[in-house]
Amino acid sequence: MEKIPTLSYIRPFVSTRNACKLCSPLGACIAIKGIEGCVPVIHGSQGCATYIRRYLISHYKEPVDIASSNFSEETTIFGGEANLKIALTNVTNQYQPKAIGVATTCLSETIGEDVASQLSHIRNDSTNSNLPSLFTVSTPSYQGTHLDGFHATVLALVKNFAKKLPSADKINFFPGFVSPSDIRHIKEIVADFDLKTTILPDYSDTLDNPVWDQYYRVPKGGTPISELEKMAEAYASIELGVFTSVKQGGQNGGKEISGASWLESEHSVKNHQCILPIGMNGNDALFDILSKVSGKDIPVKYQMQRGRLLDSYADGHKYIFGKKAVIYGEEDLVLGLCSFLDEIGVEVVLAASGANSGKLQKKIIKHCPEHGKTIQVISDSDFEQINEACNTIKPDFLIGNSKGNYIATNFNIPLIRVGFPIHDRIGGQRITLLGYQGTQKLFDKVVNAMIEYKQNNSPIGYKYM
Amino acid sequence: MERIIKERSTQVHTIGTSAHDLDCEKKSLAGSVSQRACVFCGSRVVLYPIADALHLIHGPIGCAAYTWDIRGALSSGPQLHRLSFSTDLRERDVVFGGEPKLYTALTELIEAYKPKAAFVYSTCIVGVIGDDVEAVCRKVAAEQKIDVLPVMAEGFKGTKKDGYKAACDALSKLVGTDNNFQAPPFSINILGDFNLAGELWMLKEYYEKIGVNIITCLTGDGRIDEIRQAHKASINVVQCSGSMMHLAKEMEEKYDIPFIKVSYFGIEDMADALYEVAGFFKNEEMLQKAKELVSEEIKTLLPALEPFKEKLQGKKAAIYVGGAFKAISLVKALRLIGMKTVMVGSQTGNKDDYNLLQKLCDKETIIVDDSNPNELSEFVKEKGVDLFIGGVKERPIAYKLGIGFCDHNHERKEALAGFEGMLNFANEVYASVTSPVWKFFKR
Numbered sequence: 001m002e003k004i005p006t007l008s009y010i011r012p013f014v015s016t017r018n019a020c021k022l023c024s025p026l027g028a029c030i031a032i033k034g035i036e037g038c039v040p041v042i043h044g045s046q047g048c049a050t051y052i053r054r055y056l057i058s059h060y061k062e063p064v065d066i067a068s069s070n071f072s073e074e075t076t077i078f079g080g081e082a083n084l085k086i087a088l089t090n091v092t093n094q095y096q097p098k099a100i101g102v103a104t105t106c107l108s109e110t111i112g113e114d115v116a117s118q119l120s121h122i123r124n125d126s127t128n129s130n131l132p133s134l135f136t137v138s139t140p141s142y143q144g145t146h147l148d149g150f151h152a153t154v155l156a157l158v159k160n161f162a163k164k165l166p167s168a169d170k171i172n173f174f175p176g177f178v179s180p181s182d183i184r185h186i187k188e189i190v191a192d193f194d195l196k197t198t199i200l201p202d203y204s205d206t207l208d209n210p211v212w213d214q215y216y217r218v219p220k221g222g223t224p225i226s227e228l229e230k231m232a233e234a235y236a237s238i239e240l241g242v243f244t245s246v247k248q249g250g251q252n253g254g255k256e257i258s259g260a261s262w263l264e265s266e267h268s269v270k271n272h273q274c275i276l277p278i279g280m281n282g283n284d285a286l287f288d289i290l291s292k293v294s295g296k297d298i299p300v301k302y303q304m305q306r307g308r309l310l311d312s313y314a315d316g317h318k319y320i321f322g323k324k325a326v327i328y329g330e331e332d333l334v335l336g337l338c339s340f341l342d343e344i345g346v347e348v349v350l351a352a353s354g355a356n357s358g359k360l361q362k363k364i365i366k367h368c369p370e371h372g373k374t375i376q377v378i379s380d381s382d383f384e385q386i387n388e389a390c391n392t393i394k395p396d397f398l399i400g401n402s403k404g405n406y407i408a409t410n411f412n413i414p415l416i417r418v419g420f421p422i423h424d425r426i427g428g429q430r431i432t433l434l435g436y437q438g439t440q441k442l443f444d445k446v447v448n449a450m451i452e453y454k455q456n457n458s459p460i461g462y463k464y465m
Numbered sequence: 466m467e468r469i470i471k472e473r474s475t476q477v478h479t480i481g482t483s484a485h486d487l488d489c490e491k492k493s494l495a496g497s498v499s500q501r502a503c504v505f506c507g508s509r510v511v512l513y514p515i516a517d518a519l520h521l522i523h524g525p526i527g528c529a530a531y532t533w534d535i536r537g538a539l540s541s542g543p544q545l546h547r548l549s550f551s552t553d554l555r556e557r558d559v560v561f562g563g564e565p566k567l568y569t570a571l572t573e574l575i576e577a578y579k580p581k582a583a584f585v586y587s588t589c590i591v592g593v594i595g596d597d598v599e600a601v602c603r604k605v606a607a608e609q610k611i612d613v614l615p616v617m618a619e620g621f622k623g624t625k626k627d628g629y630k631a632a633c634d635a636l637s638k639l640v641g642t643d644n645n646f647q648a649p650p651f652s653i654n655i656l657g658d659f660n661l662a663g664e665l666w667m668l669k670e671y672y673e674k675i676g677v678n679i680i681t682c683l684t685g686d687g688r689i690d691e692i693r694q695a696h697k698a699s700i701n702v703v704q705c706s707g708s709m710m711h712l713a714k715e716m717e718e719k720y721d722i723p724f725i726k727v728s729y730f731g732i733e734d735m736a737d738a739l740y741e742v743a744g745f746f747k748n749e750e751m752l753q754k755a756k757e758l759v760s761e762e763i764k765t766l767l768p769a770l771e772p773f774k775e776k777l778q779g780k781k782a783a784i785y786v787g788g789a790f791k792a793i794s795l796v797k798a799l800r801l802i803g804m805k806t807v808m809v810g811s812q813t814g815n816k817d818d819y820n821l822l823q824k825l826c827d828k829e830t831i832i833v834d835d836s837n838p839n840e841l842s843e844f845v846k847e848k849g850v851d852l853f854i855g856g857v858k859e860r861p862i863a864y865k866l867g868i869g870f871c872d873h874n875h876e877r878k879e880a881l882a883g884f885e886g887m888l889n890f891a892n893e894v895y896a897s898v899t900s901p902v903w904k905f906f907k908r
Contacts, residue, residue, distance in 0.1 A: 019549065021526060023527030045621045050499070057860070062861050071589075095839075106524070107589040107620070142556050142590070211866075215865065
């Protein structure tokens, strides 16, 4: 049996070889799953919904129901409104959802479907009186990546639902595209600061449910729409991630905005933004914000967690110092991981993302004081570019999602699995990276991977250290 | 809440109670959350195992990303098929047309990877913006001097089944292009086996033992040069009839090669597959060898299955898989280990398949076409099943309710074909049904 072919030389390719990104409607579906009682409908061919379902199920290991308006040749020629109406009716009758989110596809976008006006026609048709709240988001798969779909949906949600009401004693928290267990950890942290918070989106339960005594067509959990409506009256927002703005054609008047920045500009809800809090520096920044917003000192519990993390930095630093790492994934994840590895003495030699905001390099330089200037950054990258680059940079380990496994196998080095998708292991939905606690788990994993590698490649191994 | 969507009620049938015949081969209903995919998916999964070809998906990134290395199909040699190539269309390509990008992408990939041939899959959007994929393929084929085969697989043009046809159309352009090849005696082609977990290699061994030569398998462990010679076979042995029937019929018409439908799953069907080939060649010696092989295998297999059968006797199973022919074999195989099928369905079955299932299964068994998670969860709950057999999309339905589950789709990593496969299957069913973890679940 031969090996998967890898070119030994680097040449530019117009084609994408083993994509390091997914398409926009996938991100939309994840965000929609974070709204209570909400069912996603993909406006396009049946395959888009099924592929995305399959993909999400293999990561989250949960039922993920996504409906399709199921275009046919006829629909493609004459337009999708009739199909959309059938889809909405069937979804409503089967699921009795509180809301339905309609995400477009390359197909429906290109034939020029005006879904917003279709939704209002369907809504105004008296035969559809039992329809729930409806909203749509434009997610043509030829624009951006799954993260653009995710953030566009968050923006569409606040624009659709947040109303101007008298100010309330509440903050908004935009966690970004993190794991269900990360969201649960965030909830714990904000509660410990005595903050009342709306998390958007919150798929901590819907995509990570316990076992069921009966089959729930719509899983429990998610941001309640009633809370979503109050987001414009919050006194502050906290947004994790700095690549959250959506630049979608003319839809937003050409301006780049995120859900949180829209609330700031339209409703004066002050936004506090920080990078994904992975590592000491990242978390110190988040806890400073929490302290400032809540007016409270950092709870002892987190001071202890921070102290333990620092203690472990001392215990483990030797085993990782100067090791060379390759990071890949969504831009915010890559930035967070870079910042963490940089502060513990690991040399990131390659930071790659399938996304292409044009800002990754600058942000990495800013947040990685040790090696930031020398880190090779590839945007709009694919896995074969990473694979070929590894020929020359000879990394000690990779850190990213399951998809890089074949590269790690190729070079016989460890892959630290984080992010999305993790579909060659169980527990992808339970990987916590955020907080001092999440960082602690990651730090232990990285150090132990290096120790294990050394042990496995030593003729006798070793027992004590 | 609707148990079954009104328009779908004719696609669900309970043996002995409902009045109608099962309705099938229909397009999925909008909003029904069908478990099916699209035309592109059908063609991609069929052609995927051709290992020395370049597979380039012309469209935005999703279609390629979601099908990257998706099958458990193994290759004994080249692994080129396991890379996922895409033209990754962007907005400007959609506006100005994707032909230049397709041309460049194809050319650079063929130059870099030197494949034996290239398949170019056309996706939804390509059909809409009107790229002339066939013309670009012709041009590159002439320049690079290899076959560049367009696969017209626009997602909206039908169902997964239409994708199977698109794949067969592409294959039939290759079949018959090598006339210098002299086939050895007793040569067959296997159609519709995908060499999941190396199953083809087991089958090859059986056929070799009885003196049968395989020219090519379409498409498991597939090679372009072998496919060119396929028309020299005496007979086509079709396993996955859903996907390969078009090609089998076309080859019968064009090259006068008859076909038989077989299944390699379960003792009965596996034995029949060998007997039928021997019967076709009207060769006594071959038939004798086949009988010896089967009895030899059964001698060790049956006693090995006995302990599983004891534990599994009377347990109930639900089956929901892609092809109905597979479902038929599964019902028989489950019966062999003492289990009863109480619900069975498929994404793409036809009238014949479902009639056969109706004859095969007991009264009260639910038969369903193109189902969805809501129906499936209702059925398994209602019937109190101990085991659900399906694919990735069905798995969480079973596990959420605390029911054992076995994968039987194109991504599985366990070999389930042949006699060895039957033992693996029994082992897996046993592990799934009798695991102590279910004791913690309320059912």
